[in-house]
Amino acid sequence: MSRVYRAPTANRAVLSEPPTEAVPALVACNQRRLKTREVRIAGRPLDELRTAARREILALAGEFSNLSDHQRLPLLDDDTPLLVSGHQPELAHPGVWVKNFALNGLAKKLAGVPLYLIVDNDTLKHTTLRLPVFRPGDANSVRLESLAFDSFKGDVPYEDRGVLNDELFRTFPERAAKLWANWGYEPLLATCWGHGARIGEVFTALRRRCETAWGCHNWELPVSRLSQTAAFVGFAQHILADLPRFRTVYNAAIRAYRAVNGIRSANHPAPELAEGEAPFWVRQAGGGRQRADCTADVHTLRPRALTLTLFVRLCVGDFFIHGIGGGKYDEVTDAIIRDYFGLEPPAYQVLSATLHLPLPSFASTAADLHHALRRLRDLQWNPQRYLTTEQRADPQVQAQLERHAQLVASEPPWAEHAARRKWFQALRQVNEHLRPLVADQWSVAETEFAKVRSEVAANAILRRRDYAWVLYPEELLREFLQSFQSNHWPALNSG
Numbered sequence: 257m258s259r260v261y262r263a264p265t266a267n268r269a270v271l272s273e274p275p276t277e278a279v280p281a282l283v284a285c286n287q288r289r290l291k292t293r294e295v296r297i298a299g300r301p302l303d304e305l306r307t308a309a310r311r312e313i314l315a316l317a318g319e320f321s322n323l324s325d326h327q328r329l330p331l332l333d334d335d336t337p338l339l340v341s342g343h344q345p346e347l348a349h350p351g352v353w354v355k356n357f358a359l360n361g362l363a364k365k366l367a368g369v370p371l372y373l374i375v376d377n378d379t380l381k382h383t384t385l386r387l388p389v390f391r392p393g394d395a396n397s398v399r400l401e402s403l404a405f406d407s408f409k410g411d412v413p414y415e416d417r418g419v420l421n422d423e424l425f426r427t428f429p430e431r432a433a434k435l436w437a438n439w440g441y442e443p444l445l446a447t448c449w450g451h452g453a454r455i456g457e458v459f460t461a462l463r464r465r466c467e468t469a470w471g472c473h474n475w476e477l478p479v480s481r482l483s484q485t486a487a488f489v490g491f492a493q494h495i496l497a498d499l500p501r502f503r504t505v506y507n508a509a510i511r512a513y514r515a516v517n518g519i520r521s522a523n524h525p526a527p528e529l530a531e532g533e534a535p536f537w538v539r540q541a542g543g544g545r546q547r548a549d550c551t552a553d554v555h556t557l558r559p560r561a562l563t564l565t566l567f568v569r570l571c572v573g574d575f576f577i578h579g580i581g582g583g584k585y586d587e588v589t590d591a592i593i594r595d596y597f598g599l600e601p602p603a604y605q606v607l608s609a610t611l612h613l614p615l616p617s618f619a620s621t622a623a624d625l626h627h628a629l630r631r632l633r634d635l636q637w638n639p640q641r642y643l644t645t646e647q648r649a650d651p652q653v654q655a656q657l658e659r660h661a662q663l664v665a666s667e668p669p670w671a672e673h674a675a676r677r678k679w680f681q682a683l684r685q686v687n688e689h690l691r692p693l694v695a696d697q698w699s700v701a702e703t704e705f706a707k708v709r710s711e712v713a714a715n716a717i718l719r720r721r722d723y724a725w726v727l728y729p730e731e732l733l734r735e736f737l738q739s740f741q742s743n744h745w746p747a748l749n750s751g
Contacts, residue, residue, distance in 0.1 A: 259587065259606075261580045263351070263721065267612040268736065271580070272605065276358075279605060280366060283337050283575045286602035290574065291334070295597050297571065298490035302599075303334075309487030309571050310338055316485065317371055317477040337366045340573035342373030342479075345414050345456035345463075347385065347724035350611040350733060353463070354740045355577050358607055360472045361741035362577075370474040371573065376456050377479045377537065377545075377558035379411035383455075385724050387435045388615065388717050395618050395707075398714035403432055406455065413558070414456030415480040416543035426451065436727070439615060444733065445726040462726070470734050472741065480539075483558050491567050492554045496534055499550045502596060503529045506562075509591035525585040526562055535563040565589050569602055576604040610721040611736050613728060617718050618711035625712045628705040635698045639690040647693050660686045 264271050274282065293301035300308075339362055341355045356372055363370035384402040391397040405428040407420040419425045429449045436443055448466065452458040460476075467474070482488055495502050507528040513519070522528075529535060536548040536557040548557055559567060561582075566589050569576050578586060583606030593601040635642060640660055647653055663683050668675035691698075725733060 259584065261584055261606050261608075263580055263608055264610045265721070267610060267719070270354075270607075270609045272607050273583075274603075274605060276362075276605075279362060279575065282603040282605075283339070283366060283368075286574050287335070287337065289600060289602055290570070292599070295599050297597075298494040300490070302570070305487065305490070306571055307334065309485070312485050312487055313477060313482060313572060314338075314369065314371070314475065316481055317475040320478070320481065321474070321476045337363070337368030337574045338371060338572065339363050339366070339368050339575050339577070340371045340373065340568055341577040342375055342568075343579070344375045344378045345460045346380075347459055347462075347726055349722045350725050350728065350736060351609045351721055352579055353725055353737060354609045355579060355607055356463075356467060356474060357472050357737045357740040359577055360474050362575075363474075364741070368574070372474040372476045373482065373564075373568065374456070374460055374476060374478040375564070376414040377483065377539075377564075378561075379413050379545075380417045380455060381411055383408040385432070385727070387432060387727065388613070388720070388723075389435050390438070390615075390714070390718070392438060392616065395710040395714040398717050400717055401435060403428070403435065412543055413480075413537075413539070413545055414454070415478065415539075417455050418453055419451075419455055419458075425455075439613075441614060441729045443727045444730050448726060466730075466734075470738055472737070479564060480558065484555065487571060488559075488567060489554050491571055492536060492557050495563075496550045496552070496554070499532070499534055502535070503531075503533070505592055505596040506535060509588045509595065512591060513585075513588050525588055526560065535560050561585065562589055562592070566592060569593070569604065570597065570599075575602070578604055578606050580606060580608050582606075609736075609740075611728070611733070612719045612721070613723055614732055615718045617715050620708040620711035620715070622712060624708050625705075628701070628708045631701050632698070632705050635694055635701055636691070637687060639687060639694045642694045642697055643690070653690070653693070656686050656689050660690075 259273070261271060261273060290306060291303050293303055295302040297305050339359055341359045343352055343355070359370045359372060362368070383406040384404045386400050386402050389397075389399055389401045404424060406425050409420060429445050432443075432445055444466070448462050450458050450461055452461065464476070510526060510528055513525055514521075519525075532549050534548040534550060534552065534557075536552065536559055537545040538548045538552050539545055539556050539558055545558065562585065565576065565578075565582065565586055569586075569589065570593060576586075583604065586604060590601040593599055640657055643653065643657075648657065660683070663679060663686065666679070668679050670676070
């Protein structure tokens with residue numbers, strides 16, 4: 257049965273599946289499960305491959321992360337948990353960023369190593385941030401505005417994506433300041449913006465500076481460098497050498513996922529592999545990427561999303577912390593691990609959260625909108641419910657009310673279509689006689705409905721959960737993120 261993960265909607269709500277208190281036992285179970293010599297990859301038993309892969313990858317991660325001596329751990333042994341998470345080097349929302357702090361907290365709790373993968377082989381898909389814009393107290397003025405931090409010229413992997421418009425990038429905080437002038441606080445963007453040759457490197461540096469200042473020290477490694485390790489190359493060679501069978505299992509897993517989840521799109525959770533196609537990208541010399549086949553040079557390969565977590569969960573880490581999207585799609589990875597490698601897949605956690613921008617909002621709720629709309633419809637179709645005592649005393653009105661009561665009591669069965677049409681016409685005539693008597697109430701209800709609808713729409717913008725972390729005030733964001741290092745946050749299945 258497919259898992260259901262719903263993003264939390266309430267402020268500070270958390271989705272944690274499984275709950276954090278269950279994770280230590282799952283890590284230990286994963287370690288036992290993955291310590292096997294029955295599964296062989298590139299001619300090596302899995303436990304032997306994992307030992308070599310972990311040493312090689314952590315050596316690179318230690319160099320890349322530039323950790324101080326007291327932050328480095330002794331050489332990873334077989335019993336030390338290696339805990340992994342990752343994301344694209346974008347300006348994500350806080351609900352994505354909580355994974356980094358939870359990863360760090362879990363590693364401290366289990367005396368393990370926290371490894372964060374920078375997915376720089378994915379493409380930069382847009383060069384704007386969305387900001388809420390409004391006039392205080394005016395719900396109709398609330399809107400989203402997209403502000404560009406660079407020019408956009410198609411999807412390019414982060415590892416190759418340079419800044420195209422230096423002026424646009426440099427002046428982004430200054431231009432954004434005009435939009436947040438009445439927010440009532442100064443966002444982090446005002447003080448943390450940087451510069452550099454590549455957008456992904458700039459955004460990674462911004463994030464890591466904050467994490468370091470806030471006591472979150474993870475080992476990090478870009479996927480572009482992970483792809484150059486002997487462990488990954490051996491893994492890729494194994495798949496390329498057995499591509500027909502792997503493709504069969506891969507495509508079957510995707511089709512099964514679509515069937516269970518009722519998905520018709522040919523691109524979700526990922527496109528099926530065509531004849532001869534491998535589950536990798538080939539990095540092109542001038543930037544960009546193309547689909548790989550079995551003839552590709554393994555040293556130019558980059559993993560696709562499913563292939564990346566397949567490699568990391570099977571060959572590197574002891575436990576993976578996913579966001580909602582990754583966790584959902586890794587049902588496909590589970591099927592591949594089970595059906596291709598003959599191993600029960602290791603458990604992982606899905607973690608996400610919601611933190612609203614500290615902006616003013618309006619009193620109206622979705623329930624208020626439902627009631628306002630219901631009142632409008634009731635005034636339209638049941639005006640008799642809103643007549644005053646004085647109106648009801650009028651003999652002509654009394655006659656219409658008696659007629660209405662008779663019609664309601666003599667409603668024809670659904671199967672008698674002709675009789676029902678005649679009955680409905682008679683009921684409508686009664687309503688048309690009574691409706692003018694509640695015209696003033698209709699006008700008031702219509703005005704109230706418009707007000708509530710605009711306030712609910714404004715709140716939907718002001719309380720979005722996907723605003724970039726640089727739009728939050730430092731104190732609020734730091735306190736929220738650091739709470740995830742305790743590993744005692746409330747676990748909710750929905751917000």
